[in-house]
Amino acid sequence: MRIVIVDDTGARASVLEEGLRDAGYDDIHLVPPHGAFVARIERLVPDVVLMDLGSPSRDSLEEMLIVSRALARPIAMFVDQSDEAMIGAAIDAGISAYVVDGLRKDRVKPVLDLAIRRFNAFARMQSELQEAKLALAERKTIDRAKAILMETRGLTEPDAYALLRSTAMNQGRRIAEVADALITASSLLGGKP
Amino acid sequence: MTPLSIAFVPLTDSAPLIAAREKGFAAEQGIDLTLVRSESWATLRDRLVYGQVQAAHMLAPLAVAVTLGLSQHPCALSTPFKLNTNGNALVMSTAFAAALDPDLTRRIDDPIATAHDFAAAIGLHRRKPVIGVVHRFSSHALMLRYWLGFAGIDPDRDVTLRVLPPSLMTEALKADEIDGFIAGEPWNTAATAEGLAEFVFAGVRIWQRGVEKVLALRKDWMEANAMTVDRLLIALSRSAAWCDDPANKAELASLLARAEYVGRSPDILLPALTGVIVPKQGHSPLAIADFIMFGREASGFPWRSQALWIYSQFVRWGLAPHDAASERAAAEVFRSDIYRRALGASGQPMPGASLKLEGALTAPLAVGSHAGTLTLGPDRFFDGRVFDPDHLGDYIADFGAH
Structure with a gap:
């Protein structure tokens, strides 16, 4: 079974490809949706196309599926319209699947299930990574604010942190926001940024 | 509050949906409106057909095509309300436009002469002209085909129509992959402002009251949720009137400009809303009346004759078979009866x-x-x-x- 993955996010496409290879599929092609990508897909004559639902180029792909003379058998969305739950899960995960006419459902379903799991896992990973980045940035801001307080007011590190924390609590703001305001104010007053 | 999700594509004519949420017209009717930005018509269609959203900002011809099963799997859709009238334009690269009337006022005012000029220029161009269209089942594609057909140009033989998302049209112009495109705003103004293209026609000069985007619902959902549908139509009708009011244009442009909506600067959005267009970089602005309309003249009313006009063009270009069942199914997509039911008591004409x-x-x-x-x-x-x-x-x- 020849599978083409159309995805702008190189990392997500790799994660999906790796999963498919681990599951024993070995005829996999990654095609980013740029330039003449539709012609490339047409030449590959795939059995299944997995495409990022967020790609603006889906309409171009569907146009090719309608007009192509190179494709011997038509390719349509998903495989079995009766499986609304799976289609819903695919859309929620952000993936669309085009399957060549005549391919049996039991052969396609594992591919789609795997794609849904991988897309979801990737989305989770992305949001965890985002949170971790944000946490790191906030910690750096708080450290800089503490250093300013220690230097200008002669506080110890625990006292500097306690002051930031009580100020934040009194103002109903987050510590990182208070720290950020302090850094801005300090640089305006000519302190070290 | 009734939660309701509506999918939209980032375009100027999504305005009535965005204003319905941001100016409180939906909330007034007890609707908690969530707008789901979609980057392609295929994704918007899938979200509607498979129930991820209850309604969508859809190309009118696509609603007919989905119902007839011409665009992937058939699903009966209904349109009880049109979101706008007019708003398209055809732009061409400056190289190709050099073969057309250099006086842009005349060029835009006289689509008959411009169509003949275009036809004459085809043979002189270094290749078969490639024109970007947003979707085969779009008002844009039908309008372009109508205009080309008038001048004896066969849109399937004499030019290449290439389906591209509007957000990639300017890139494709830069890369010389297309010679022009027809799309909704703000994309024509965006390409013109970059000096990549100039106006060839404005949709309003091809069909003075051209059907454009519609509110599309799944027929079964619409029939099962009559109360919610009626409240939604009241909200959208008030929102459309607000969008049409000249006093609100600047505010509307800044709403649309937000990243979660169209995400382009207000300068690029405002020309279509005010109907004062810069048709070419450095050209003085041209006033084009009715460039886009939201609420005036009961323009939300879904005339069944307009659904049939769309179907007539499908048949004309071989996109749909001509039979009584398809003709009836196409006409039934536009639900003037639901519009009347919902807005009959509103006192508006x-x-x-x-x-x-x-x-x-x-x-x-x-x-x-x-x-x-x-x-x-x-x-x-x-x-x-x-x-x-x-x-x-x-x-x-x-x-x-x-």
């Missing part, structure tokens, strides 16, 4: 009929209306043809064999 001749009005006309007076603006096609929905077959035959 309401057309008495559901079908009319399309393209017959050369001057504003007061028409039969259930409340108040309703004046319809001129709705001519640029070639003067009139579409009689009772004689669809004759209308198609009159264009000659494709």
Whole structure:
């Protein structure tokens, strides 16, 4: 079974490809949706196309599926319209699947299930990574604010942190926001940024 | 509050949905509106068909095509409300436009002469012109085909129509992959402002009251949720009136500009809203009346004759078969009965009929209306043809064999 993955996010496409290879599929092609990508897909004559639902180029792909003379058998969305739950899960995960006419459902379903799991896992990973980045940035801001307080007011590190924390609590703001305001104010007053 | 999700594509004509949420028209009707930005018509369609959203900002022809099963799997859709009238434009690269009338006012005012100029330029161009269209089942593609067909150009043989998302049209122009494109705003203004293209025609000059985006619902959902549908239509009708008010244009442009909506600067969004267009980089602005309309003249009213006009063009270009069942199914996509039910008590003028001749009005006309007076603006096609929905077959035959 020849599978083409159309995805702008190189990392997500790799994660999906790796999963498919681990599951024993070995005829996999990654095609980013740029330039003449539709012609490339047409030449590959795939059995299944997995495409990022967020790609603006889906309409171009569907146009090719309608007009192509190179494709011997038509390719349509998903495989079995009766499986609304799976289609819903695919859309929620952000993936669309085009399957060549005549391919049996039991052969396609594992591919789609795997794609849904991988897309979801990737989305989770992305949001965890985002949170971790944000946490790191906030910690750096708080450290800089503490250093300013220690230097200008002669506080110890625990006292500097306690002051930031009580100020934040009194103002109903987050510590990182208070720290950020302090850094801005300090640089305006000519302190070290 | 009733939660309701509506999918939209980032375009200027999504305005009535965005204003319904941001200006409180939806909340007033007890609707907690979530707008789901979609980057392609395929994704918008899937979200609607598979129930991820209850409604969508859809190309009118796509709603007909999905119902007829011409675009992936068939699903009965209904349109009880049109979101806007007009708003398209054709732009071409400056290299190609050099073959057209250099006086842009004349070029835009006279689509007949421009169509002939275009036809004459085809043979002189270094390749078969490639024109970007947003979707085969778009008002844009049908309008372009209509205009080309007038000048004897076969859109399937003499030019190449390439489906591209509007966000990639300017890149494709830069890379010389296309010679021009037809799309909704803000994309024509965006390409023009970058100096990549200039206006060839404005949709309003091709069909003075051209059907454009509609509110599309799944038929079964619409029938099972009559109360919510009625409240939604009241909200959208008030929102459309707000969008049309000249006093609100600047605020509307800044709402649309937000990253979660269209995400382009207000300068690029405002020209279409005010109808004052810069048709070419460095050119003085041109006022084009009715460039886009939201609420005036009961423009939300889904005339069934307009669904039939769309179907007539599908048949004309071989995109759909001509049979009585398809013709009936196409007409039934536009639900003027639901519009009447929802807005009948609102006191605003309401057309008495559901079908009319399309393209017959050369001057504003007061028409039969259930409340108040309703004046319809001129709705001519640029070639003067009139579409009689009772004689669809004759209308198609009159264009000659494709």
